[in-house]
Amino acid sequence: MSMHEITIKVNGKPRRLAVKSNELLLNVLRDKLFMTGAKYGCGIAECGACTILKDGKSVMSCLVPAVAADGWDITTPEGLADGGTLSHVQQAFIDHAAIQCGFCTPGMVVASTALLNENPDPDEEYVRDYLRGNYCRCTGYVAMVSAVLDAAQRMKAE
Amino acid sequence: MNNVAESFIGKNTPRSDGFAKVTGTMQYTSDIIIPGMMYGALLRSPHPHAEIISVDTSAAEAMGAVCLTYKDINPVVYNERSVSIPAATYRDRTVLPNKARHFGEPLIAVAADTEELAFKAVKAIKVDYKVLDAVYDPAEAMKPGAPELYKTIYLGDKRIDVQNNIGVVRNIDEGDCDAGFAKADRIFEHEFELERIYHNQLETKCATCKPEPDGSLTVWATAQSIHANRQLLGRILNMPLSKINVKKLPFGGAFGSSIQVNTVTPICACLAMKAGRPVRLTSAREEDFYSHQKYPALFTVKMGVTNDGIITAAHVKALIDFGAHQVQPLPFMGCTAGWFASLYRYEGNIRFDGTAVYTNKTPCCAMQGYGNPQINFAIESMIDIIAEEMNFSPVDFRLKNYRGVGDEFWGQGPTIRSIIKSCGVEQSLVEGREKTDFDNRALPHEKTGVIRRGIGLARGFHTSGTAGPKEGEVIDYSSATIKINEDGSVDLLTPVTDHGGGTWDALKKITAEVLQVPLDMVGLSPAETMNTGYDVCTHATRGVYCGGAAVYHVAMKVKERLLEFAGRLMAEHHYNLEVMRNDELRQSVVRVKNFPSKFMTVGDVARQAQIMSWGTMAYTDSYRQRNCPPCFTTHFVEVEVDTRTGIISIPKVLIYGDCGVAMNPDLVKGQLVGSFNRGYGYTVYETMPLDENTGALKNNGLLVDYKTPTAMEMPRIENVEVVLCDTYEPSGPFGAKGIGEAALASVQAAITNAVYNAIGIRFHKLPITPEVVLKALKNKEQEAGK
Numbered sequence: 051m052s053m054h055e056i057t058i059k060v061n062g063k064p065r066r067l068a069v070k071s072n073e074l075l076l077n078v079l080r081d082k083l084f085m086t087g088a089k090y091g092c093g094i095a096e097c098g099a100c101t102i103l104k105d106g107k108s109v110m111s112c113l114v115p116a117v118a119a120d121g122w123d124i125t126t127p128e129g130l131a132d133g134g135t136l137s138h139v140q141q142a143f144i145d146h147a148a149i150q151c152g153f154c155t156p157g158m159v160v161a162s163t164a165l166l167n168e169n170p171d172p173d174e175e176y177v178r179d180y181l182r183g184n185y186c187r188c189t190g191y192v193a194m195v196s197a198v199l200d201a202a203q204r205m206k207a208e
Numbered sequence: 209m210n211n212v213a214e215s216f217i218g219k220n221t222p223r224s225d226g227f228a229k230v231t232g233t234m235q236y237t238s239d240i241i242i243p244g245m246m247y248g249a250l251l252r253s254p255h256p257h258a259e260i261i262s263v264d265t266s267a268a269e270a271m272g273a274v275c276l277t278y279k280d281i282n283p284v285v286y287n288e289r290s291v292s293i294p295a296a297t298y299r300d301r302t303v304l305p306n307k308a309r310h311f312g313e314p315l316i317a318v319a320a321d322t323e324e325l326a327f328k329a330v331k332a333i334k335v336d337y338k339v340l341d342a343v344y345d346p347a348e349a350m351k352p353g354a355p356e357l358y359k360t361i362y363l364g365d366k367r368i369d370v371q372n373n374i375g376v377v378r379n380i381d382e383g384d385c386d387a388g389f390a391k392a393d394r395i396f397e398h399e400f401e402l403e404r405i406y407h408n409q410l411e412t413k414c415a416t417c418k419p420e421p422d423g424s425l426t427v428w429a430t431a432q433s434i435h436a437n438r439q440l441l442g443r444i445l446n447m448p449l450s451k452i453n454v455k456k457l458p459f460g461g462a463f464g465s466s467i468q469v470n471t472v473t474p475i476c477a478c479l480a481m482k483a484g485r486p487v488r489l490t491s492a493r494e495e496d497f498y499s500h501q502k503y504p505a506l507f508t509v510k511m512g513v514t515n516d517g518i519i520t521a522a523h524v525k526a527l528i529d530f531g532a533h534q535v536q537p538l539p540f541m542g543c544t545a546g547w548f549a550s551l552y553r554y555e556g557n558i559r560f561d562g563t564a565v566y567t568n569k570t571p572c573c574a575m576q577g578y579g580n581p582q583i584n585f586a587i588e589s590m591i592d593i594i595a596e597e598m599n600f601s602p603v604d605f606r607l608k609n610y611r612g613v614g615d616e617f618w619g620q621g622p623t624i625r626s627i628i629k630s631c632g633v634e635q636s637l638v639e640g641r642e643k644t645d646f647d648n649r650a651l652p653h654e655k656t657g658v659i660r661r662g663i664g665l666a667r668g669f670h671t672s673g674t675a676g677p678k679e680g681e682v683i684d685y686s687s688a689t690i691k692i693n694e695d696g697s698v699d700l701l702t703p704v705t706d707h708g709g710g711t712w713d714a715l716k717k718i719t720a721e722v723l724q725v726p727l728d729m730v731g732l733s734p735a736e737t738m739n740t741g742y743d744v745c746t747h748a749t750r751g752v753y754c755g756g757a758a759v760y761h762v763a764m765k766v767k768e769r770l771l772e773f774a775g776r777l778m779a780e781h782h783y784n785l786e787v788m789r790n791d792e793l794r795q796s797v798v799r800v801k802n803f804p805s806k807f808m809t810v811g812d813v814a815r816q817a818q819i820m821s822w823g824t825m826a827y828t829d830s831y832r833q834r835n836c837p838p839c840f841t842t843h844f845v846e847v848e849v850d851t852r853t854g855i856i857s858i859p860k861v862l863i864y865g866d867c868g869v870a871m872n873p874d875l876v877k878g879q880l881v882g883s884f885n886r887g888y889g890y891t892v893y894e895t896m897p898l899d900e901n902t903g904a905l906k907n908n909g910l911l912v913d914y915k916t917p918t919a920m921e922m923p924r925i926e927n928v929e930v931v932l933c934d935t936y937e938p939s940g941p942f943g944a945k946g947i948g949e950a951a952l953a954s955v956q957a958a959i960t961n962a963v964y965n966a967i968g969i970r971f972h973k974l975p976i977t978p979e980v981v982l983k984a985l986k987n988k989e990q991e992a993g994k
Contacts, residue, residue: 072324086239087232089460091410092493096911099410127232136230144226147874150882151708152229153410153460159230174924182918185911187408187461188708190885191919192928193878199925 056120060085061129069116076100076111079126087127087156091185098184101157101164102126108164127156130163138201138208139163146197150188158184162198172202213789217721217942220874223713224732225458237457238414238490240428245416246274248479248489249326250472251316251333252498253308256342256568256903257355260306260315264334268318273329274483276317278304281478284444285362288468289536289573290436291674291744295364296681298376298534303444303474308337309357309532310568311903312498314471319479319487342903346506346529346565349373357532357566373566375534378541380560380622382549388521388557392512396594400586401973402956404504404529405894406914407575411460412491413499415473417480424451425481429473430459432466432705433745438737440469441477449737456735462707463886464574465500467747468535472499494909501896502575503540504529505582509590511554517600519609521557524548524583528564528572535573537564539681542621544579547953550617550669550838551587552609568903574747576883580670580953581890585974588666588957593970602961603641606667607634619671619836620748623680626835630945632866632933633667636842639931640665640862644844652968660849661859662966667842668953672937672946673750675833684750684832686758687741689733690719690766691826694818696795696811698725701733703740704755709879709948711751714871715759718941722763723770724789724796725810741830749839749946752871756941758831765827773822774798774813778806835939839950840866841880843958849966854982856892856963860923865951866933869943877930880951884928887955889916895975 051070058065060083069078079085079102088111091099095110102111103125130137136144139162149155158181165172165180172180177198181191228234265275281303290297308315316333320326341355348354350372358370389395415429425447431437434454442449459466476489491499508525526544530537541562549558577584595602611617612631619626641647649663675684689701700719706712716730743755767787775782780800787810790797799807808816814825846860863880870876893915897906907913922928936943960971969984 070324077323080239081241084241085232086235086241089236089411090238090490091412092911094493094910094912097410127230131231136227140230143230144222147220147223147872147878149223149226149229149708150875150878151410151461152225152234152458153236155229156232178919178922178924182920185410185916185918186882187410187463187886187916188882189878190881190883191922192881192925195919196925 054117056117058119059123061125071115071117073116074112075114075116075119078116079111085126085128089153089157098161099154099157101160101184103160103164106164106167108161127160130159137163138204139166139198142197142201142204146193146200148189148193148197154184154186158186158194165198166202166205170202170205174199213791215721216717216727217871218869220872221713221727223710223875224716234458236411236460237416237428237430238411240416240488242416242418242486245486245488246319246321246483247323247326248317248319248476248487249330250314250495251330252495253311253313253315255308255337255339256311257340258308258337259340261336261338263316267332268329271325271329271332273318273320273326274479275333276304276479276482278302278306280482282444282446286440286443287534287536288471290440291467291683291747292536292539292681293683296538297364297536298538299362300358301533303478310570312495312570313532314475317475317479319483342568344567344569344898344900346527346567349565349567357568374563375530375566376538376541376564378538378562380545383555383557385521385523385557385559388555389512391514391520393515394598395510395512396590397508397510398590398593399972400507400509400589402505402582402585403895403974404501404572405890406497406501406896407463407465408914408916409461409463409465412493412496413470413472414490415470415476416486416488417477418486419480419484424453425477427452427454427477428457429454430466430470432462432747433743434703434737435742436745437469437473441474444474445477445481453736453738456703456705458706463576464747467574467745470499493911497905497909498570500535500573501570503572503579503582507583507586509586511590511594513594513598517605517608519552519554522554523559526562528562529567529569530564531567531569531571533571535571539621540579542681544583546618546621547580548583548587550611553611553615569898576886576952577670577949580668580949581956584668584953585956588954589960592961592964601647602665603637603646607637617836617838619676620674620680620682624674624676624682624836626676628838629939630837630868630935630937632840632864632935635933636667636840636864640842640844640864644862646844649965652965655966658851660851660966661846662962663844663846664958664961664965665842665844666954666957666961667840668950669838669840670749670946670950670953671836672753672839673833673836674748675754676836677834683744684754685830686743686755687830688759688762689826689828690762691824692766692770692810692814694811694814696725696809696814697729697731698723699731699733700759701735701740702755702759703735703743704751705746706751707746707948710872710875711746711755714752715756717871718756718759719763721942722760722767724787726789726791726794729794741828749948749950752944753940753946754833756944757833760941761831762827762829765829766825769825769827770798770810770813773817773825774808777813777816778808837937837939837945839946841950841954843954845958845962847959847962847966849963849981851967851985854978854985856976856981858888858923860927863930864933865930865947866935867947868935868937868940868945870932871944873932876932876947879947880930881928883951884955885917885922887952888959891956891959891974891976893917893975893977895977
């Protein structure tokens, strides 16, 4: 299978890569760039564990061929914090005990970040609806919805 | 040194793995990448029942793949689950079989340099099958002439002939049921049925195995018990346990699906040993659906009740379809009997007749509750049925009959029992009835309109661990190592795994509380089988209660040494010394009782002990609990049933949890809310019908066709109330017992009891999907029209 050279900006840094045309962005991130924050959960964009940001909007990386991501500016779960300082969403997830096994957490935090990028002042219904595409078997979601609403308040207060 | 620092037991503290989890830097098994690693893939059976006549792997090998078939493996017959003693463990499987017994069963494994090549190699393998008739229904499977899954299996070292696919029969009889029923004024008998569901843990089962230059093997595996994995791999590979090292890692959910050694792990180990290179074997989601599922159950429940509301006897018959391999239906049925026996007193007259049957389906294993959610649905439905028929208040009827303080509780079947010492049942029922105005709820016939609202309750429990005063069928002990470092910080080493409920933080808190060091001065050391003593498994809600008890015991021994060393240094008898936390110094200090100005920090004691060559203040030991206290839950659920669509929604829930002293209340509440979500799915959505022509799941293992409640279906934040009962468990570390599995037990019946209150229809079979509800509403309408 033919190889393609692509350039992706990952968490602010340009990365040049040679990828096959059937390689998925999720696998390239995990196996070639060793950024394992985005997770495999279903492979069919049903669970959201692989969610990343493209230009601040959420994308399920398990369905994107890596060649199609040429030129993209993406943020993975590893790129949300500013060094040791967590983003408001990340900190709120910890403060609201919205984490259990933690396997959905990176994708959930990324999706919540995208949500607040789109709507900095969401109500509860908006958050519930937005997060329905991210699957969590542990928490029952309620603490996550609280965390996102609180993160919105924290961002406003800033 | 007068200031006394506040205890953090029972307080919310931010979870210490939070930073890693929100930044995506927590490393799970599926994140392990090793230079030179090969990728594994499996050829899974396309038939529900077939003998392998011949296998040709030459084309795959020509592509550079390493192939593993039943001919390559050591034919050790084992059970993947090893928490029961060997004499109570049935064995029926090998690493790879020469006969497929369910669709999707792994038959041949390959490893190749890339995942793509591994998949291509699987496709290039030629297998000739002799396809056999399959049987899916347990009642059919027991009939003469039904397809036979096994001729012989083993129980312990005994060889056993399998008759009519019956895997296990378990009958338990206590008291005098006949006399109990004779005493009753009314006898009730009903059937209840629960389908198979799938764990759906977000991380699919995975293993990475690396052969080392000295002939040993390093293993990273999704596992609830690292030692169970090591011991089984040692038997299969015929290697000393000192040559197999299994690493402890977090896992992305398990819910019981990794109590046993996952099927992929021995396959991966054998592949790596054959290839002589590291191999990673990850299950795709559509494969994971076929690895393990929750036990379905069919119960017939009979109860005798007197006119004054005393249950005088109860008899449960159970038929369990456990699929193609035994992942221990023997203890499953013992436990199911135990949960049944421990819910109410029945004047001690109980009978349980259980039969578990092989079918050509995916093997069943524990899933949060080990029979408890199943039998709880039956018993708690039955209690409501009786209460209505005999005109008792559902709350008072329960209060009159429940087993509480001073009564016996079966923590893990008939051989593991202890006396209940703490109990939140009364608080839950009495408070909950007031908060929900339960006694004034409208009755079904009083309701009108297209959307009918109802409220229901159910109560349940689970054990905390599997230890009793006497040892029984189940192994239960844990181990820990604790040492005080030369700056006063503390290292904690424990084989106990954490499902994400916060067990590791709880173990750190117990250590910190005993030694009075600040919480962030306790470090959790990386643990693996080579540097830890045995722990049976984080199952049976035993992490904090049993694992924590081992940590408490070892920490107390370290404290003894600390006081002894400090006494020598301070020229004081150690009886005169006490240990206090000092948050200003970020240290624990040892001070003279009633003379607080005379003190040393723990760091100074450790440093002096080092300079004087006395040694490190450290201790390692194993510890076994001697009780199995129940953690209780009660659910008050409000439902809305749309009579036009049959859709059930849940606008409000009130949950009571009794975990003794909560190590971290918010994390306990989180477990109760998460379990409510899973119970909601179990009751209303989750089903996995089979295509009987192919033996495949109709959803083909795709999540898109396995509906669970999302953020949208959960009640709104203000309508989810969780109350933790005010109890103290005297046998637990700092008053703690468990909560994990209890949190699910009573959800199902609470929802169906509420649905009954809404529309006057009693559902005896789960799930109650919109189609089921609509059909029942139509039937009711037709009957009313007659």
